[in-house]
Amino acid sequence: MIRFSAVLLRSxxxxxxxxxxxxxxxxxxxxxxxxxxxxxxxLRVGKTFIAAATDPAQGSAGWALVSHGIADQLFRVDRDGxxxxxxxxxxxRIDDLTWQVTLAPDRLFSDGSPVTAQAVADSLNRTxxxxxxxxxxxxxLTFEAQSESLLTITSERPTPVMPSILAEWAFPVYLYAGGDxxxxxxxxIADFTPGARLDLKPNPHYPxxxxxxxxxxxxxxDGQALALAxxxxxxxxxxxxxxxxxxxxxxxxxxxxxxxxxxYQYMMWMNTASDALGxxxxxxxxDLAIDREALIAAARAGRVAHGxxxxxxxxxxxxxxxxxxxxAAALLDEAGWIRDGDGPRMxxxxxxxxxxxxxPQRPDLVTYQPVIRAALxxxxxxxxxxxxxxxxxxxxxxxxxxxxxxxxxxxxGDPGFFLLLFLGSEGANNYSGWSSAAFDALLxxxxxxxxxxxxxxxxxxxxxxxxxxxPVAFLVTPEWHVxxxxxxxxYEPWGSDYxxxxxxxxxxx
Amino acid sequence: MAATTIRNLSGFSLxxxxxxxxxxxxxxxxxxxxxxxxxxxxxxxxxxxxxxRMRAAWGLDAPLFVQFLDWLARxxxxxxxxxxxxxxPVLPEIAGRLPWSVTIGAGGxxxxxxxxxxxxxxxxxxxxxxxxxxxxxxxxGAQALPAFAVGFVxxxxxxxxxxxxxxxxxxxxxxxxxxxxxxxxxSIGSVARVTRVAFCEIRDRPYFTTALAKGCSRxxxxxxxxxxxxxxxxxxxxxxxxxxxxxxxxxxxxxxxxPGLSEYVxxxxxxxxxxxxxxxxxxxALWLLLVQRAAALARRSLDPRLADQLEWRDA
Numbered sequence: 001m002i003r004f005s006a007v008l009l010r011s012x013x014x015x016x017x018x019x020x021x022x023x024x025x026x027x028x029x030x031x032x033x034x035x036x037x038x039x040x041x042x043l044r045v046g047k048t049f050i051a052a053a054t055d056p057a058q059g060s061a062g063w064a065l066v067s068h069g070i071a072d073q074l075f076r077v078d079r080d081g082x083x084x085x086x087x088x089x090x091x092x093r094i095d096d097l098t099w100q101v102t103l104a105p106d107r108l109f110s111d112g113s114p115v116t117a118q119a120v121a122d123s124l125n126r127t128x129x130x131x132x133x134x135x136x137x138x139x140x141l142t143f144e145a146q147s148e149s150l151l152t153i154t155s156e157r158p159t160p161v162m163p164s165i166l167a168e169w170a171f172p173v174y175l176y177a178g179g180d181x182x183x184x185x186x187x188x189i190a191d192f193t194p195g196a197r198l199d200l201k202p203n204p205h206y207p208x209x210x211x212x213x214x215x216x217x218x219x220x221x222d223g224q225a226l227a228l229a230x231x232x233x234x235x236x237x238x239x240x241x242x243x244x245x246x247x248x249x250x251x252x253x254x255x256x257x258x259x260x261x262x263x264y265q266y267m268m269w270m271n272t273a274s275d276a277l278g279x280x281x282x283x284x285x286x287d288l289a290i291d292r293e294a295l296i297a298a299a300r301a302g303r304v305a306h307g308x309x310x311x312x313x314x315x316x317x318x319x320x321x322x323x324x325x326x327x328a329a330a331l332l333d334e335a336g337w338i339r340d341g342d343g344p345r346m347x348x349x350x351x352x353x354x355x356x357x358x359x360p361q362r363p364d365l366v367t368y369q370p371v372i373r374a375a376l377x378x379x380x381x382x383x384x385x386x387x388x389x390x391x392x393x394x395x396x397x398x399x400x401x402x403x404x405x406x407x408x409x410x411x412x413g414d415p416g417f418f419l420l421l422f423l424g425s426e427g428a429n430n431y432s433g434w435s436s437a438a439f440d441a442l443l444x445x446x447x448x449x450x451x452x453x454x455x456x457x458x459x460x461x462x463x464x465x466x467x468x469x470x471p472v473a474f475l476v477t478p479e480w481h482v483x484x485x486x487x488x489x490x491y492e493p494w495g496s497d498y499x500x501x502x503x504x505x506x507x508x509x
Numbered sequence: 510m511a512a513t514t515i516r517n518l519s520g521f522s523l524x525x526x527x528x529x530x531x532x533x534x535x536x537x538x539x540x541x542x543x544x545x546x547x548x549x550x551x552x553x554x555x556x557x558x559x560x561x562r563m564r565a566a567w568g569l570d571a572p573l574f575v576q577f578l579d580w581l582a583r584x585x586x587x588x589x590x591x592x593x594x595x596x597x598p599v600l601p602e603i604a605g606r607l608p609w610s611v612t613i614g615a616g617g618x619x620x621x622x623x624x625x626x627x628x629x630x631x632x633x634x635x636x637x638x639x640x641x642x643x644x645x646x647x648x649x650g651a652q653a654l655p656a657f658a659v660g661f662v663x664x665x666x667x668x669x670x671x672x673x674x675x676x677x678x679x680x681x682x683x684x685x686x687x688x689x690x691x692x693x694x695x696s697i698g699s700v701a702r703v704t705r706v707a708f709c710e711i712r713d714r715p716y717f718t719t720a721l722a723k724g725c726s727r728x729x730x731x732x733x734x735x736x737x738x739x740x741x742x743x744x745x746x747x748x749x750x751x752x753x754x755x756x757x758x759x760x761x762x763x764x765x766x767x768p769g770l771s772e773y774v775x776x777x778x779x780x781x782x783x784x785x786x787x788x789x790x791x792x793x794a795l796w797l798l799l800v801q802r803a804a805a806l807a808r809r810s811l812d813p814r815l816a817d818q819l820e821w822r823d824a
Contacts, residue, residue, distance in 0.1 A: 044678070058596025060551050131596070132563045133551060169551070194597060194605070196768035218677055220766040224661055229766070232668045234677040361779070390540040392549055428557060 042199070042214040043487060043506045046226045046235040049497065050219035052195045055181060056123075056172045057130035063169035068198060068217060069501030071172035071183040074101060074120070075163040077413035079494040081263070081313035083163050083452065087115055087173055087184060088151075091166075093450050096158040101166070103149040108205040109175040109182040117145035123174045134170040137417075141165075160450045164414035169498070186503040187215060195219060200501075211508045215501060230255060230483045237491065238483040239500055243300045249483050256489060259479045261303055262496040263310045263410060266295075266364065266476040268356075268372070269395065269403040273433045276337070276352055277401060283470035285331035286402070289379050290372055291323045295476050298371045299364040305474035307463035308409050308418060312494075315415045315459035317467070321474055328379055337380075345380035353382040354401035359391040364478060365404040372402075395431040403431065406478070408496065415459035416446050423466065434471030521802075525794050532790035533577050536783055543567070543593050543781040550594075550780070567593055569783075580787060590784035594777070599788045602773070609769035612685060613761050614754030617692025622747060625697040629704025629739070634728045636709075644705060647698030660691050660764035676765050688761035696750065700743065707742035711735035741811045748804035755796050 051064030056071070065071035074088035091101045107115040121143035128134045128141050135141075139156025146152055159165060175182040182188075186209075187200035196219055202212035218235065220226040227245035230238040231252055241249070241257065249255045268290075270283045277283055292304040307317025329339075337345040337352045345352040356372060358365040366387065373383040383402075388394045395403055409418040421427045424443050425435040442462045449455050466472065482493045488506060544563045564570045568579065583590065589599040628647075631640035667673045667687065676687050711717050711734050720730035759771035770789070777785035 046677070052592075052595030053597045055596070059592065059594055060547075061596060063551065132559075132566045133548075135562065136548065136559050193768065194602065195595070195773070218766065219768070220677070221763045221772055222766075225664065225764055225766055228661065228664050228669060229677045232672070232675070232677075234668075234675055392545045393540050393542070396545075428560075 039508075040213065042216045043237070044235040045215060045217045045237045045239065045501070046220045046229050047217060047239045047497075047500065048219070048221060048223065048226065050195060050198055050217055051192075054189060054192060056170070056174060057127050059131075060133065060169065062127070062131075062133075062172045063498070065172050065183065066169055066185075067497055067500045068185075068200065069187045069215070069503070069505060070185045070189060070200065071174060072185050073167055073169075073171050074103075074173060075167040075413075077167055077410075077495060077498070079312075081310070081316075081410070081413060083167060083413035085163075087120070088163075088166070091163045093160070093162070094152075097155050099153045099155075099162040100146070101151040101153060101162075103151065105149070107184055109184055110188040110203045110205055111175065111177075111182045112205050113175060113182070115173065115184060116148050117151045118148075119175050120151055120173050121145045123176055124171060126176060127170065131170060134168075136170075137165045137168065138162075158447075160447060161414045161416060161455075164412040164416075167412040169411075186212065186505070187501065190214065206503070208503075208507060213506050213508070215505070217501075227483065230485070233485070236485040236487045239480075239493070240497065241481040241483050243481060245483075246481055254486055256484045258482050258484065258491075258493060259301060260482070260493050261310055261312060261477045262480050263312060264406055264408045264478055264496065265305055265308065265310060265474055266302070266362075266368070266478060267305070267308075267405050267407065268473045268475060269400070269405055269432045270471055270473065271398060271401050271403070271432060272435075272471055273398055274354075274401050275350075276354065279335050280469050281331045281335040282337065282352075283473075284468075285328040285335070285379070286376065286381070287467075287470045287473040288322060288324045288328040288331070289375050289381075290321075290473060290475065291375060292321055292475055293323070294371050294375070295368050299367045299476070299478075301479040301481070302364075302476040303479065305477050307460075307474055308466065308472075309415060309459070309463075310409070310477045313410055313413070313415070315410075315456040317460060317463040325375075325379065332379065332381075339380040343380065344382050351382060352380065353384070355384050355386055356402040356404070357386045357388055357391075357394060357400045358404040359388050361389075361391070362404075362406040364476075365406060368404055368475070372404075395429075398431070398433060404475075405431075411498070415455065415462075416443075419443060419446065419459065419462050423462075423471065432471035434469065436465065436469060439465050439469075521798055524798055525791075528794040528797075529581070529787075529791050530577065532794070533580070533787060534573070536781075536786055536790075537573060539781060541781045543783060544569070546779075546781055547593055584788065584791060589788045592777070592785050593782045594780045594785075599784050602785075603770060603788060603792070606768055606770040606773050607755070609685075609767050610758050610762065610771050611754055613688045613692055613758045613767070613769060615751075616685065616689035617758070617761075618696060618747065618750060618754065620689060620693035621696035621700050622743070624693065625700025626704050626739070626743065628697065629701035630708055630732065630736075632701060632705040633708030633735075634731055640701075641705070644698055644701035647694070648702050649698070651695045651698045656691065656695055656760045657764060659694065660687075660760060663687055663691060664764065684765070684767060688758070688765045688767060691761045691764070692758060700747065703743055703746045704739050707739035708735040711738055737811065741808065744804065744807055744811065748800060751800050751804075755793055 051061055051068060053059060053061040056062035056065060066073065072086050074086060075083055076086045078084045085104060087104055087107055088101045089104050091099050093099055103115060103117055109115060124143045138159040142154045144152045153162060173184060186203055186206045188203045189198065190201040191199035198217040200215040202209040220229055223242035224245060226238045227241050227249060229235050231249060246257050249257050270277045270286065272278055296302040304320040306320050309316040332345055336347045339345045356369060358369050360366055369385045373385055376383050394400060411417065420443055422429045423434060423439065424430065425440050439462060442458055446455060446458050449458060484491055491505065544560050568576060587600065592599055592602065628640050628644050632644045635641065664676060664687065668676055674683050674686055676684055708731055711731060717730055717734050720734050721727065755770065757771065758769060759775050762769035762772035774789050
C-alpha cells in the first residue's frame with residue numbers, strides 16, 4: 001500500500017492533479033479569507049488632536065482618553081446633551097459640601113478586576129492631587145469609599161452639580177496598579193507614540209468585545225492634509241475636516257461627509273463699559289441688525305444660535321436669534337443716535353463708531369467680521385475691525401467694543417458653568433462687564449438647585465434676560481465635518497470632540 | 510593650548526548663557542498667560558484663586574530671576590521640566606521628536622546640496638542652457654511659492670493621483686520621502702545659483718586659462734579648477750541654513766503629519782508652553798554655536814589661508 005502510494009506520488013499526472021486541486025481549493029477560499037482579513041483590519045482614524053499622555057494626572061490626557069474610547073467617567077453627557085450616569089448610577093447631595101455616589105454594578109477594568117468604590121477613590125484622589133485642572137470647578141475633591149459600591153465625595157467649595165463636575169474631562173476612572181493604568185472604556189491601548197499615533201484593541205472585559213475591530217488613531221495636524229489622507233484611502237475616518245474639503249471628498253463617490261452641530265457657540269461680546277454700548281437699546285439694536293444666515297453663508301456651515309447653548313442641550317433657548325434691521329434702526333433712533341441720510345449715526349456731535357475684534361485661532365470668526373461690519377454700516381454704525389493673537393488678554397483688559405468669541409458653553413452638560421463664569425457680575429470671565437441684579441438672583445437660585453429640570457428652567461429664564469439686555473449676541477452654533485469611508489458609513493458623530501470613539505464605533509453585527 | 514581651550518569654552522558657554530537668558534526674558538514678554546490659555550483650551554472655568562494655584566503649581570509665581578536660575582539648574586542636571594499642555598516631561602518628548610526633524614532638515618539640505626551643486630555646475634558650464642534656466646526657475650519658485658501649497662500639491666500628486674507613497678501609513682522611509690523632497694525643492698535653486706556664480710568666477714582666473722592651454726576641455730577645466738572654490742562659497746551660504754535644521758521644518762512636519770520637533774514647538778508657542786519653549790531655545794542656541802564652530806573648521810580645512818581669521822584655533 002505504501003509502495004503503491006509512492007509510485008502514484010511520483011507520477012507527474014497525479015502531481016499535476018494534486019497541484020490543481022490545491023490551487024482550486026486555495027482559489028475558492030481566497031476571496032473569503034481576503035474579505036475576512038479586510039473585515040478584521042484595524043479601523044484607521046485621523047484626528048487633529050491625539051493623546052499626549054496616558055495618565056489622567058498629566059495635563060489634558062483625561063480628555064483625550066475619554067475621546068479615544070479608552071476611559072470612562074462616573075457621569076457623562078449623552079447625545080441629547082443630558083447628563084447621565086456612566087460608571088455611576090446616581091448621586092445624592094448630603095449637605096453643601098458632601099455628595100454620595102452609587103457605582104453601577106458589573107463594570108470591569110481592562111485587566112478584569114471590578115470597578116470598586118475603593119479603586120475609584122484611589123484613582124480620583126491621585127488625579128486631584130496631581131492635576132490642577134481637576135481642582136478648577138469646586139476646589140479639591142476628596143473621595144472616600146463607604147462600601148464596595150458607595151462613594152462619598154467632599155468638595156472644598158459647595159456645588160449643586162457634582163455629577164456635572166465628575167463628567168468633566170479631568171475625572172476618568174482608572175486602576176493604578178504598580179505604575180500600570182487600567183481603564184474601563186471599550187478599547188484599550190496596544191501601542192502608543194505620544195502625540196502621534198495610538199493603536200487600540202478591544203477591551204476584552206467590555207460588553208461585545210468580539211464585535212469590535214482594533215483602531216489606529218493617527219494625528220494629522222492640518223485639516224487639508226487630513227482630507228487628502230482620507231481621499232488617498234489611508235484612513236477610514238477623518239474627524240473635523242475643513243469645510244472647503246467637503247465638496248472634493250463627496251465628489252470622490254466612495255466617501256461620505258457628515259456635518260453635525262457642536263456644543264461650541266459663536267457669540268459677540270458687547271463692552272458695556274463703552275459709552276455707546278452702555279445703553280441696552282444700542283446693544284439690542286446691534287443684536288437685531290446681524291443676519292445670522294448671512295454669517296452661515298459666509299462660513300459655509302453652522303446653524304442660527306438659540307441663546308447661549310447649542311440646541312443639543314435641553315436648556316437651550318426655544319427661539320432662534322432674530323434679525324430685524326428696521327427694529328434695530330428704531331432702537332438706535334430712540335437711544336438718540338440719529339442718522340442723516342446715508343451718513344453715520346451721531347449723538348451730540350459724536351459718531352457711533354465701534355471696534356470689532358476677532359482672533360485667527362477660530363477662522364470662522366475672522367470670516368464673520370466683514371459681514372457684521374457691512375450689516376452695521378447699513379445701519380449707520382462705523383466699524384473698525386481688528387485681529388488679535390491673544391484674545392483672552394484683550395478681552396480681560398476690556399480693549400474692545402465688540403468681540404467675536406467661540407466658547408463651549410456646557411462642557412460638562414450643565415448650564416451653570418457659562419452663565420456664572422461669563423455673565424455673572426463677579427464672573428471671572430465677564431468680558432462684557434455686564435452687571436444685572438436680576439440675573440445674579442437667577443444665578444443664586446441656580447447655585448441652590450440640584451434638580452436638572454429646575455436648572456433647565458432657570459437657565460432658560462437667564463437666557464431670556466440676556467436677550468433683553470444683550471451684553472452678548474449669540475450668533476451661530478458651528479458645525480463640524482467628518483469624512484467616512486464605506487467601512488464606517490454608519491458612524492454618527494456627536495458630542496463635539498469629547499466622545500469621538502465610543503462603544504458603538506465600528507461595531508459589527 | 511590649555512589656556513586657549515579654556516578661553517574658547519568660556520566664550521562658548523557665555524554666548525549660550527546670554528542667548529538662553531535673553532530667550533527666557535523674551536518668552537515672558539510674549540502676550541498671553543499660559544494658565545489662562547490652558548484653561549480656555551480645556552473648557553474649564555476658574556476663578557482668581559484657581560489661577561493663582563495653577564501658577565504656583567507651574568512655578569510661575571516666583572520672581573523672574575529666581576525662575577530662570579531654577580530652570581537653569583534643572584536644565585543642566587537633565588530635568589527639563591514638564592510641559593504645561595501635555596503634562597509630560599519635556600526631555601523625552603524632545604528626544605523622541607528630534608530625530609524626525611533632524612532627518613528631514615539634514616536630508617533635505619543634503620539632497621539640495623548634492624542636486625544643487627551638480628545643477629549649478631551644469632548651469633555655469635553652459636550659461637543659458639536647460640540647467641541654467643531650471644536653476645533660475647527653482648530659485649524663483651522657492652521665493653514665490655508658499656511651501657504649504659507645494660506640499661499639498663506633492664501630496665495630491667504622489668499619494669492620491671499616482672499612489673506612489675503612503676505618507677501617513679507607510680514605513681519610516683516612505684513617510685520621510687515627501688518631507689525631505691519638499692525641503693530640498695526649496696533649497697536646490699538657491700544652492701545651484703550660488704554654485705553657478707562661484708564656478709563662473711573661476712573662468713577669469715589665470716589657472717583656468719592655464720588648464721585650457723594644457724588641453725583640458727572647458728567643462729573639465731571648470732570642474733577641476735572650480736569645485737574647491739565653489740564648495741567653499743557654498744559652505745559659507747548653507748551654514749546658516751544648517752542652523753535651522755532644528756526647528757525649521759515645521760511646514761513639512763505639519764503637511765505630512767510627522768511627529769517632529771518643529772511642529773511640537775509651533776503648538777507650544779500657541780499654548781505659551783514655557784517649559785517646552787525654553788528647552789527648545791537652549792538646544793537651538795547650543796546647535797547654532799556648534800554649527801558656527803563647525804563651519805569655521807570646515808572653511809579652514811578647505812582653505813588653510815583662512816586659519817588666521819578663525820576664532821576657534823589651536824594655540
